[in-house]
Amino acid sequence: MRAMKDMALSETVLPPQPRDYHGVNWEGLKTLYIREVRRFFKVGLQTLAAPVVTALLYMLVFVVAVGGGRGVNGIAYGTFVAPGLIMMQILNNAFANSSSSLLQAKFNGMMGDFITPPLSPLELLIGFGAGAATRGLFVGVVSLAAILPFARLPVAAPWAVAYFGLGAALIMAFIGIMAGLWAEKFDHMAAVTNFVIMPMTFLSGTFYLIEKLPEPFRGFSKFNPFFYLIDGFRYGFIGRAEGSLAVGAGMTGGLVLVFGWVCFWMFRTGYKIKT
Secondary structure (H helix, E strand, O other): OHHHHHHHHHHHHOOOOOOOOOOOOHHHHHHHHHHHHHHHHHOHHHHHHHHHHHHHHHHHHHHHHHHOOOEEOOEEHHHHHHHHHHHHHHHHHHHHHHHHHHHHHHHOOOOHHHHOOOOOHHHHHHHHHHHHHHHHHHHHHHHHHHHHHHOOOOOOOHHHHHHHHHHHHHHHHHHHHHHHHHOOOHHHHHHHHHHHHHHHHHOOOOOOOHHHOOOOHHHHHHOOHHHHHHHHHHHHHHOOOOOOHHHHHHHHHHHHHHHHHHHHHHHHHOOOOOO
């Protein structure tokens, strides 16, 4: 009788066994992805409506006030500018989603919520990266719909629109992850935005042909990844590219792999996560 009581007591005090995940933790990955998507949908006025208003204001200023009736190499100025504006929204919003998510988690003391669940570094990378890329692409589609009434946009090469759009979203999602893990305060994030993202965006040929730039800015633009992303994306619509499509396609795929590996390494080593 006593042995049975001891056995029952031992069973009650044993801690539950941890759940054993084989392969990919699909449930955890899906949960993290949905969390990242719901973050920007909850504040849709800021994350979705505001970028559309910004794109329309750019169209008003650069196309109506500045562009007037002139064109660029025989292409209407509005048609030339519109793909660049859409790409700008993809770049900025993909970066903002992943970087703000991680930085806010640091300030709110919630980083443990990401490393405590049984999620591997690769699953963390996919969850944050896919969530940020979703926001970038979603805002890009909404911006395209808003701009269409003001600019005729034929689709000359759908593969280029899809490839460079998705590549740009992933690149900036991974840069956002790196910046979010590296930054220790909002000033650090502002420095990345103001001194890296913004100059590269405005020197990318969004509103002009880079051949019109004086040196050294023209030479700098040839090494600017944003130029090749926007140029390839624009080629998908109008069928003309200012730079080399092969270089742009190779650079896009290469940066996705390199930045993805860096983010994976940061998650695996607990860079500024495990303190």
